[in-house]
Amino acid sequence: MRQKIVAGNWKMNKTLVEAQSLTSEIANMVEDEAPSDVKVVIAPPAPFIYAVENLIPEMGQIVLAGQNCHQEDAGAFTGEVSAPMLKSLGAQYVILGHSERREHFSETDEELAKKTDNALKNDLKVIFCCGEPLEIREADTQNEYVTKQLTNSLFHLTPEQFKNIVIAYEPIWAIGTGKTASSQQAQDMHKTIREHIAAKFGQDAANKTSILYGGSCKPDNAKELFSQPDVDGGLIGGASLKSRDFTDIIKSF
């Protein structure tokens, strides 16, 4: 069985006090309401990870993630956050390759391959994002586009390393737009991604890889998305900033 995961990407939102309240609310609701077989990942802004870490139960269902890390362990990189730093704050995961990082910070597939190596070396699991812009979807070349992102950034890994990768498919045209992919569009792409992984790492590895959907995932569409055979959960943006909505999404399994 694949691990079901619902991850909240808070992006650049919240102040410290707001982040603490949201974490406490989520922790309480998850404890009371969430199915116990769903792993809940919270990715607050890096400055808040340490402060929210002691608000979640130890060894519990909720774990923390960074939203990005640098490809080097340390050095003269003003403003950057390293994988060892995230690890020391209590993070178990890091999100890499989000389309906002690719677009606004010009992150390339090659750079993301290095970031992935560094995150894994530092014992962080990677939620690796992929997804196509609207013009690629309109040209119906999304499968080639997304599989190339994965090949370029992840296919140098060993099968052992690949066990620590979670894929998040986030079509760019669905992020923050209110326009979600249909459950069929999500399923089709997730199946393509799984077949692509199987071709490189084998069917067993592909069967064990969690593939999350992201892009305007909300309480009212999560159930249908999560019921697709190759959709193993969600990477949630806007709706993860509201404890009720985020918990309702977790309960959609």
Ligand SMILES: O=C(CO)COP(=O)(O)O
């Ligand atoms: O980018 C996302 C998660 O990483 C999705 O964002 P929204 O859920 O706000 O569309």
